[in-house]
Amino acid sequence: MSVKQKLKQSNNENINMLIEYLVEESKKDEQLKNGILQENKTIVKAWEYCNYKAREYLENKSGGIKDSVVVGWAIHYFTENDKVIEEEMGRVINDPVKMPEKSKQTEPKKLTNKSGVTFTQLELDLFGDV
Numbered sequence: 373m374s375v376k377q378k379l380k381q382s383n384n385e386n387i388n389m390l391i392e393y394l395v396e397e398s399k400k401d402e403q404l405k406n407g408i409l410q411e412n413k414t415i416v417k418a419w420e421y422c423n424y425k426a427r428e429y430l431e432n433k434s435g436g437i438k439d440s441v442v443v444g445w446a447i448h449y450f451t452e453n454d455k456v457i458e459e460e461m462g463r464v465i466n467d468p469v470k471m472p473e474k475s476k477q478t479e480p481k482k483l484t485n486k487s488g489v490t491f492t493q494l495e496l497d498l499f500g501d502v
Contacts, residue, residue, distance in 0.1 A: 375408050379415050387419055393443055394450070407450035417465045421449040424461050 375398045379391045398405040407413060425445045426437055449457060458464050484490045 373409065375405055378408055382415070384419075387415060389439075390419070390422075390443065390446055391415060394446060397443075397447070403451050404447055407452075410450075412454060413450055418446045418449045420465050421457060421461070422446055 376395050379394060381391065382388055394404070394408065398408055422442050422445045426442070429437060429441070482490055
């Protein structure tokens with residue numbers, strides 16, 4: 373498997389920029405390439421690590437961080453041992469849990485109020501397609 377295959381494109385533009393940089397850099401850096409190709413290392417976990425580092429760096433305040441700093445965190449994630457990363461974060465980084473499949477759509481209920489007005493009751497799925 374190649375680095376490009378392992379680091380699949382995302383819907384997030386920032387993650388895609390990071391992926392492009394990591395793919396190019398891994399062509400020159402064998403340690404980075406080997407780190408990316410480890411089965412337990414994923415771009416999702418790397419992004420979570422970068423977010424953790426960003427909150428720490430900004431002391432939980434809003435602000436900007438140079439791209440080079442974020443790239444450095446991602447490279448550190450891929451080239452460092454998982455135990456070191458886990459100790460640094462104080463927890464294990466897990467890939468997100470897959471959401472259960474959507475249930476079958478139910479037919480809207482027709483209701484009539486006391487005034488005799490008929491209306492349709494719909495169900496709202498607040499977390500659909502998240």
